[in-house]
Amino acid sequence: MKKNFRNVLAFFHTPNWLFVLLSSVVVLRIPSFFEPYSYGDEMIYLTLGNAVRKGIGLYNSVHDNKPPLLYLTAAVAGNLFWFKVILALWSLVTIFIFWKLANRLFLKNDALQKISTVIFATLTTIPLLEGNIVNSEVFMIGPTILAFYILLDKKVGYKKIFIAGLLFSVSALFKFPAAFDVPAAVFLWLITARFNKKGVVKLIKQTVVLIGGFATPIVLTFVCYAARGAFHEYLVAAFLQNFGYLSSWRPADTQKPFLVKNGPLLIRATIVAVGGLILFIKRRSLSKKFTFISFWLLLTLFAVTLSERPYPHYLIQSVAPGSLLLGMLFAYKNIEQVLTIIPLTLAFFVPVYYKFWHYPTTTYYLRFINLVSKNITKEDYLNSFGGNTIRNYKTSHYINLATSENDKVFVWGDNTTIYALSKRFPPIKYVADYHIKDFSSNDEVISALSNDLPKLIVVTPDGSNFPELANLIQNNYFQIEDIQGAKIYKLLSSENIHYIAP
Secondary structure: OOOHHHHHHHHHOOOOHHHHHHHHHHHHHHHHHHHHOOHHHHHHHHHHHHHHHOOEEEEOOOOOOOOOOHHHHHHHHHHHHHHHHHHHHHHHHHHHHHHHHHHHOOOOOOOHHHHHHHHHHHHHOOOOOOOOOOOOHHHHHHHHHHHHHHHHOOOHHHHHHHHHHHHHHHHOOOOOOHHHHHHHHHHHHHHHOOOOOHHHHHHHHHHHHHHHHHHHHHHHHHHHHHOOOOOOHHHHHOOHHHOOOHHOOOOOOOOOOOOHHHHHHHHHHHHHHHHHHHHHHHHOOHHHHHHHHHHHHHHHHHHOOOOOOOOHHHHHHHHHHHHHHHHHHHHOOOOHHHHHHHHHHHHHHHHHHHOOOOOOOHHHHHHHHHOOOOOOOHHHHOOOOOOOOOHHHHHHHHHHHHHHOOOEEEEOOOOOOHHHHHHHHHHOOOOOOOHHHHHHHHHHHHHHHHHOOOOEEOOOOOOOOOOOHHHHHHEEEEEEEEEEEEEEEEEOOHHHOOOOOO
16 A cells, blocks of 8 residues: 555656656646637637536537537536636646656656646647647547556556547547557557457457457447437537538538549548558567557557648647657757657648647737736737627626526527527527538528527628528517627517518
């Protein structure tokens, strides 16, 4: 018992430099606690989280195309402030686990541990790659790193392999591209396996146990949603619809033959396969550490480019192996210091070639300093997050005054923020206008609204042309407010409703 307690204490022992680094991360995350409701993805997560808190069923009654863990996290948070706090705490734990992984890989190289951990902590915290925003990537990398930490232990039995599989599954239940990290574990065994009968059998058993651990939580979620009558909706929304993201940034290619449309994807897959083959062939002349980390990076780069969409938070999936390789570049003193340039060049090439966006870091912190020092007003601060921010707050406040918590509200326009702030829901399952455009139709929306007329309809200036909705409003609603261009319509009393659009 005492030995186990000492082992726990030893695991959580934090060197002074790491304590300073974690404290710095806390300071760097303080401005995120004061961000307004504005970032689109966060608003969708919070809206679905609020729906969960009200007992509204995920996927069958309210929709987004990710697995459930992020929405359940949003439900626990309840609002944006606590969502950011949970992210900050999760980030601190993830940085600590990353250091433990670096320590296990490079036990005798303190400089490498420090450099790679500082790089990792910085890139997953600052706005450059949206480290300050609540997104799946920042959550999913933690369980993945912990899984690799377990698998890199000197003695790894099937129990630990199964636990690692469970952790990979947790990552995938935040966002499924995390599953592309799993082959790196099998590759780790491949480069160390003895290819005799006993060695091959062991490799197969390890892989089966890992896959079993990975599959178990995912299968349980299917059982859970099947019991709630949402099996098909869950399968389609959380998994199948994501295949539509493949090369979706090239909509003009959707009608082209399969090989032409998916050519770039197949080329990237070939690069990963060839890179893995080269690393496997050279495994006896390269260290296990370098071989494993390089292939891990290749897999993550494939994952972040699946859709070819240039969202910077996608790149966070590659930060862990990239940070380790940068640590080797700056702190190693052998041939592999030079060889790290090859995978790192590819890592820097990807965001440049695919023109990934990035967000200014200095401006972000200067804006907050100006707010705290009262060099700008709160209104100026809110406006700096987009011209719609103040309007959305005012509109949501008006909705809360004009409706009860169970009243339905429909918002037409790119303003899921209004749902998140007001904690009101539409009579349809889609809470973002692009969901309607991608997965539904105007006729379906009008049919659903007609069968369950919302008490209020809000049409914001950025709402696209929707003549059927205009017709429904004209016959069943009257305008009661205009807030900076956001027109709010109230349902006529039942005796005055003379027409409902089909």
